[in-house]
Structures are given as structure tokens and as C-alpha cells.
Amino acid sequence: MDFNFEAHQQFSLPDRSFLNIFKRDITKIAEAAGFSATETGRVNLVVMEMATNLLKHAGTLGGELLVKPIFGENGTAAGLELLCLDNGPGMSDPQRMMQDGVSTYGSMGQGLGAIKRLSDFFDIYSQRGVGTVILSRIYQKKYIPKSAARSDKKFQVGAVLVPKAGEKVSGDAWGLRMSHEGAYLLTLDGLGHGEHAHEASLTALKAFHQQPKLTPSQMLRGIHAEIKKTRGAVGAIAHWNAEAGNLLFCGIGNISGRLIVPDRSKSLLSYNGTLGMSVPTTINDQHLSWERNNVMILHSDGLKTRWDLQKYPELTRHDPTLIAAVLYKDNTRTTDDTLVVVVRATE
Template sequence: MGLAAELGLDETERGRIALVVTEAGTNVLKHGDGGEIVLGRPADSAGAEIEVLAIDRGPGMEDLGKSLRDGYSTSGSPGTGLGAIGRLSSEFDIYTLPGAGTVVLARVRARKAELPESGRRLSLGVIGLPIVGERVSGDAWAAADSKERSVLMVVDGLGHGVLAATAARAAVRAFHQNVGASSERLVAALHEALRGTRGGAVAIVDVRWPDRHLEFAGVGNVSAGFYTPRGSRSSVFYKI
């Protein structure tokens, strides 16, 4: 539990994390035909907090409400796994699709940790992992979020490994230095910042909340999808 200790969670909180990971891993193995467990600090965390993401490609759940009730099981187990995860977590969410799989999200927050700032508009979720065989990822992201405007960036450094990560970090620095600019000028600033590095593909999403206006700008093989209750679409300019 080195990550939990590093982030300042005490012994009791580290115990909660251990139980959440154990229950999530058991569910992935028993019900999900295998999968992945990803641990990290949440993208929008303001304090000592760990996020556990359990992803499987199993049969999914036909009745999520029933599956969340203690005592219900499809494998002969006590049927307390999901309920236990929910009770031990500071935040808990689940998405399941019959025939496709299940994703369980659990966050355990230290008692002393601050909640995300009230002035923020977005709840951010990011997964970034290095390619197999590398120790660092060549991808990176950055965000600036307020009541008036939210700007998000993703960058895919060319290639893999350390040199790709160096390019991605240069883009992140340039983003924070120029985040007040328009999307067009921000992309131009990122282009300049990547000179002398391997370069990379970048994408910007700029949301202006008072105008209910979303703008996407990108260079390279990074795309964006917009999902609403009415469906999904890809667009450069989008009214929300």
C-alpha cells in the first residue's frame, strides 16, 4: 500500500483500500472472466484520496439493483462484495452492460482530505498507462476548470517511452502557460512548445458555460466523442 501511504492515508484508511481492492478483484475473477484493476489518485482530487477502477468483460448484470443487495449472488458466494465496496468507499459508482461487462469505480478519501473545489464545473476521470515494456507513458493531459470556462487537453507524444513523455510534459507546461488564450492560439502555443521534441498529437476541448458552447480543436490522431442522453456525436462546434 505504498501509494496510500505516500498520499497520506492513515492505517485505517489503508485498510479500507485493501478491502475494496480485494472485493473488486474477487468480483473480476469470479464474475467477470478476468479483467483489470487500476489504482491511482483521481484526476480531480484535492487531497489524500485513492481511486480504484475495476474493469471486466464478463456477462454484466441483468438487474443491478438486485446485485447491489447483500445476500444476492450468482456464484454461491455470500453476496456482500458490491455492498461492501459501496460502504467502504467515499464515492462509489458502477456501470454494467449485459453481455459486455462491468466497470466499478470506488474512491477512498482520507478524513482530512478536502472535497473538490465548489467552483469547479467538471468531474474528471483519466486513465493513463504506459505501453507494455515501458516504465513511463508518452500520453498526458491537463485541465483548467472554473464556473465560466473549462479547458481540457490531451497529448499523445510521438512514439513511446521517455522521449515521448518528454514531449507530452512540454505540452502540459505550455497549456498551463497559455490556458487563457483561445483554442486556436492555444493549439499554436502547443505547436511551438513541441519544437525540439519528438512532437505529438494534441487535442483541446474548450467549454464556455455562460454561452453553453463547446469547441474542439486538435492536430493529429486524437478524436473526441460527445455523449448526452440524446445520443452521441463528434463535432468541432457543439451547443450543449
């Protein structure tokens, strides 16, 4: 399974004069990831189509491109993930707009169709009054996975992680450890932002991967003990078991979470405190059911908490990274690092 914990680089395109800089900087990311000239050319075509869409449809309403390398199991850069987020009017029928020759703006209407054809994995979500989010993953030829959707027979996971504007690193982080019938997911927010927050989260991630696979509350206690020399972090661990149909959750601090089931949502509750500084004497795990098509969403306080999935009909059917990107687009505070992780049970 291919999981990518890297932060996204954020690119804004306020007007056409930034287009060459936009293209140049993303080309550098592709080249650094080991893309050949031909493969980089394919990335450039997708970037130009996305940029054209932003300029046409987002305009003064705003939009951005998020880009990050995709790494394989051996740590080698295997591809690029590109997310195009625009706050334009949106489309009532995005599938029709992907047909060549169809356009709401009287152009040739080849943009969305071209992006899909050039991508190894493609997904799109658009609604009138909501805007549009496009997800494209492009792999080097030798690394194209059998399933570019990065799915697993038991669950799918995706994330958007964006540092605060002006920062090179993020104080937010996340990690995943597989268990026999499921996985452990850790989400973190180092106090503040910048290098010291980043260091706190990295230290907590290292401790997470070294902990025995116990309950979330026990693992958080172990992490707490290991990061006392850092500035501290808030964090949460979720552990799901598809065979048993259960989900255990424990959080310390203001990591927010919800479990979405077909007819309702349930908040995932965290204790007051800070890992590495002070945690309650007694902490317990929240026990919930974990069934096919359940969706769990965890995020740092870089995302506003009052988001409502009812605003986005059928969004939960899409790739988890696309779900995270839609929530990020409409709810990021922009004043802090932002992390949104989405997990969907598929079995």
C-alpha cells in the first residue's frame, strides 16, 4: 500500500503574469523527483491545464494548486500528486464537462478531459456554488502502481497537509502503522509552527513507530514520555479492526475528529492536555463501531471545526485525498499549519 506523509507545497496564481513562475517551480519538483524529460512534459501539460482552469473560473474568487511527491515503499520518489482547488462557480455536471468540445466558457472544452487522459489517477468534485477540486496523480513509468487509486481491501486513506504560509516545514504531521486486521493512525500538531513545532511532531512520530502495538491511550502515554524535551504537541490515535468491526480512539489536545456513518456523524472526543508537557492522570479509549463505508475525518486546528458534509452531496464516495482537499479549500484558517486526514472503511 502506498501512503504519502509529505506536506503539500502551495502555489497561488493571482493572475496570468505568475504563470511562468508557477510552471517553473513545479517543474523543479518533478525533476527533483527523478522524472524524465518526457514525464516532466506530461506534468507540465497537466499543470498548464489546471492553471488555465484557475484563471478562467476562479478569477478574483481565488484558487491554488497543491503539489507533493509520492514516495514508494523503499523511499524512492515515484510520482507527483497535484490538487487544483478553485472557488469559482462550480459545475452541475462535471462529467459532461470532461467531454471534448464541451465548455461553459465557449473554449474548446479540452481542459478536464486532457487532465484525465494525462493522469494515472484522476478524480474531481464540483458543485454549483461550491467550486471545483481536481486530483491528479502522475507516476514515473517504472513506478506506476497496479492500483494508482492507492486502495486497500480493508480501507483507503488520504490527506492534505499544508504548512502555514511563509513556513518551509509543517508542525502538523501524521503517521500510519499496519496491524493484523487494520491500522493505527496518529495525527499531530506541534505547538506553534515552524522548525520547533516540526521537530516536536517528528519526535512524536518516531516514538509512535517504536511503541508496542497496544491501545491508543497506552501508545499516547508512551509518546508523551518520549517527547518531553520538545516544545510538545497535541495528538490523537485511532485504531480500527475491520474483522472485529470496532474503532478505538484517544486524543490529547485539540485534534478534532468525526466518524461519518450513512445516517449521522459522531464526534471523536479528546482530553485536555499536551503531549510532552501535561496529560490527565486517567485517559481511556473511546469505543465505536467500524463498518463498510464508514468515514473518519481527523484534523488539526488549522481547519475550522464547523464544516458540514451535507454541503457536499456524495463527496464521501470520492478518493479520501479529494475529500480532505474539499474540506481544506473551504475551511482552512490560513493562519496556521493545516492537516486533514480521511479514512474510509471499504470492507
